[in-house]
Amino acid sequence: MSNSPDRLYELLPVVYRIRDAEQGYSLRDLLRVIAEQVDVIETDITQLYENWFIETCQDWVVPYIGDLIGYQSVHSSGELTNALADETQQNNKILIPRREVANTIRYRRRKGTLALLEVLADKVSGWPARVVEFHQLLSKTQHINHLNSSSSTTVNLRQVDAVAKLNSPFDELAHTVDIHQISSQHQPGKYNIQNVGLFVWRLKAYSVTLAPAFCLEEVSSNCYTFSITGNDIPLYTSPHLSKDATEIAHELNLPIPIQRQVLQESKKDYYDSNPNPESFTKSLSIWKGVDSKPHPVSPDKIIIADLSDWNYQPEQDHIAVDPELGRMIFPLRQLPKNGVWVSYHYGFSADIGGGEYDRTLLDSAAHFLFDVGDIQEPAIFSSQQDASALSRFLRSQFSATTQRLLDAYTSPPPEPALIAALLPELNQLLLGESLYEEQRFASITLSAETKSLVQQNLQGKELIRCNRLLLEEAFPSQIRKHYAYYSVSQTSQECYQTISEAISQWQRDKPHDAVIEIIDSGVYVERINIELEKNQSLQLRAANHKRPVIRILDWRTAFGDALNVTVESGSCFVLDGLLIIGRGVHIEGNPSQFADYPTSVVQNPAAIIIRHSTLVPGWSLHCDCEPRRSTEPSLELFNINACVTIAHSILGSIQVNQNEVETDPLPIHISDSIIDATSIEGEAIGAAGYSIAHARLTIARCTVFGQIQVHAIDLAENSIFNGVIFVVRRQQGCIRFCYVMPNSRTPRRYNCQPDLVEQMVRQETELQPEQIEAEQLIASDRVQPQFNSTRYGTPTYCQLASTCAEEIKRGADDESEMGAFHNLYQPQREANLRIRLDEYTPADIEIGIIYAT
Structure with missing residues (x-):
């Protein structure tokens, strides 16, 4: 099947195509629209054949193939509904796994x-x-x-x-x-x-590759932890599949904590001495700096020891390692002055927070049309004799009104009327195919990407992007860049060495959309200040399968330190895949953005997105995972006209400081995340010095430790609120299928705990009135969520304990568990x-x- 959009048009006789060219190609444009629908039908016909096979069929077909071979689905943990719904498709993957249906007959044998x-x-x-x-x-x-x-x-x-x-x-x-x-x-x-x-x-083993170790100077300069946050963390086995399918699993085949005795006896099976970090395949490895470059430590130099009290003194040229605590000690006379790097595995429940797991990156460039501020010097469209062939062509495409405004233009800044006339005509030019001609661009050096694009038969968004790149490369100082990419790495000379260098270059280029991507798992200790202009977007993100760390120190004595971001109306800032320790993230709006309130607030808000990131609760940790600064916020939002979105992340407390007189409540959307104020008495979401935060909250599938004090909750579902909730506007919004701590002030609740068990007690007819209150208190205590750990840094952090009530473990709307690990569907897995x-x-x-x- 041809992918050309003109394949139907080319089937017409030449006489009709000639006549169509004389009339402006209206017939060609019609057949292009028809060809798109023909492609959809042909793709669907092709997929019909693929749906006959379990390996290639679509997700909705899997239950039907299972029914053909007598596969029994698990209805006790949730009925299957409309297979076209996204949530139901995700549930079906748990209830009816494709790989089990494929192997059902083999299993029966x-x-x-x-x-x-x-x-x-x-x-x-x-x-x-x-x-x-x-x-x-x-x-x-x-x-x-x-x-x-x-x-x-x-x-x-x-x-x-x-x-x-x-x-x-x-x-x-x-x-x-x-x-x-x-x-x-x-x-x-x-x-x-x-x-x-x-x-x-149920815990997975997540890798950390070639990351700096943490020197615990408060104990001694020769004491290190594998975890960059300075806490004890058990090292996990990187599981390897057994070669024999009939063999029972052993320690090396399972994601389990490494015991000291096991590591001592099988050091070669766990310790990786490969000099290439990218080929790290075993459970742990230690690297020492030699000439500022990491070199692996030989396994015969490793001593396995119990370092619980930090009193062990290893021999010269050796390193003492405790895999159960994630600690190591160097000889006092042989301190690693050029750095220590480690590769290891840690345990956790799900792909939440910063980690080296697979995640989908956001599309950074949504559109390529020109906007206000893109044309910095209209003189490129001048009619001077020495103007380039491209400039003369562009001017010839403008209307007479626009040409008169260009003739009247003398020096910057250009008049708003000129920009208003240029933008729609330039954007119309980007939509067409007449911009590129080899003679027009003969004197212009094009990038390899642009050369490749102009050789293709592009349509739609790709054509607009190609035309935009042509104009940007032809007039680099007169036309603002639309998209820029900056890579950062401490190990590659082809990248920026620090995040600050990339930010400085981004500030000079001033592109509309930009990505600063960190392509290693290093630690970046620097001050970061980002100022976004109107309608400008920036992603500060980790590359896929990487987990870089941004460590913010106390740089200034008289001022607070944080990762500072200033946003304007229409701008967008994204944190993706990062782990931030030492301080919090401070996001502030420009006061001038509220000058035309409420028009600017309603029509052009900024966007703040935090996804797959960890803003360490309490800023940093002690060895026992207790927070060092338990009362400090991880995220501060100060007078911003924006919509805040948090997904698949771990954060400490959130403070919102909004002007309640001149602004509407700040919308905050949180999903599949953990908000940890380090105690149930602390403020998980609030405002310092005020009774409530001027914010509207939408929260789904989250676990919250601490109090929530907000203006309103539009929707809360499938979440655990381990702290009192106080909402001003109770008549607005809804809370459904959640655990809400008693004595909370909330909007109306539906199927929440402990409301349901208290209602059941009231319905008991044999109870006396004086007994009801006591029984309700007992029932309320029984369904209070119980966790294996409530401290960030432990493998079982936020995991529901086995003693937790079934009303919590199966209390979500789809009978899965409440909280941040809802999408693991563990009750459905167990039932299946x-x-x-x-x-x-x-x-x-x-x-x-x-x-x-």
């Missing part, structure tokens, strides 16, 4: 094997697993005539490795019998003849896995799912 249970856990739920037959770990009194060989042994306290694995998925010691059923919800047992345990790991285990497990076996993390 392997029914009853242990290795199949591990494969099911991975393919059905996405959780890596290890299966354990507990009857092999039973301590038996054997008959002398009927000996039963067993690999389990009684406890030998000299076997440090075996004792360390006690009651773990890798236990090797013998146990007495436990008569409780493994599937019991109240008191499950393990060690019995018919019991089989499936240990699953239990159904499959019952289907593929022999009748005399009791199997249970045990959460290892």
